[in-house]
Amino acid sequence: MPALPLNNQNLPYPDPIHPIIVHFVIAMVLFSFFCDVVGYFTQNVRLLEVSFWNMFVAAGAIFLAVIFGQLEAGLAQVYEAAKPTLNFHTFMGWLLAVLVAVVTGWRFGIRNRNPLKIPPAYLGVATFLICLIFLQMYLGSKLFWVYGFHVEPVIEAMKQGISP
Known part of the structure; x- marks a missing residue:
């Protein structure tokens, strides 16, 4: 098969798909957390329901997001300086997928x-989850903005033998 x-x-389609899906997931988890916190303090069951469906x-x-991330990372030209960040980002992606599930x-x-109430322990775990998501956002941003993954000038430079 050719x-x-x-x-x-360095992609077989017009633009990276991973960031599109990731930003969708980030927004949904953050909004879910916001709805849980506000719903917890106001006892608003509608917000708790919105939170559940977002999660x-x-x-x-x-x-x-993880599957497209794996695909697009496999297509990226990875140089030595970027490998530790990419590996940690990949590990965190799979970990977050399991944790969110x-x-x-x-x-x-x-x-x-009890659809009318959530325990404080859940809010504590959700807060920890949000912290992990912020760490993952940092790692992903670093791969794009510092290491230039799927950025045309960086790819062109690497094709010409110029290594960052």
């Missing part, structure tokens, strides 16, 4: 037991 031709970003959709979407499952159980 390989697909790659564009100027539910994010739990599925994060696996798509587990937290969503826990949230589902909480919702089924």
Whole structure:
């Protein structure tokens, strides 16, 4: 089977898909957390319901983000200086996918037991999850803005033998 031709970003399609899905997941998890915190203090069951559905959709979407991240990282021209950050970002991506799924499952159980209330322990774990997401955002930003993953001038320089 012939390989697909790659564009100027070293991708077989017009633009990276991973960041699009990732930003969707980040927004949903952050909004879910916001709704949980406000819903907890105001006892607003509608906000708790919105929170659950945001986490539910994010739990599925994060696996798509990781899969496209793996694909696009495999197509990137990775140089030695970027490898530790890429490896940590990859590890964190899979870890976050599992954690978001587990937290969503826990949230589902909480919702089924008592949809009007969430325990403080859940908010503590959700806060930790948000901190991990901020770390992952930093790593992803570093891969793009510092190491130039899928950035045309960096790819062109590497094709010409100029190593960053």
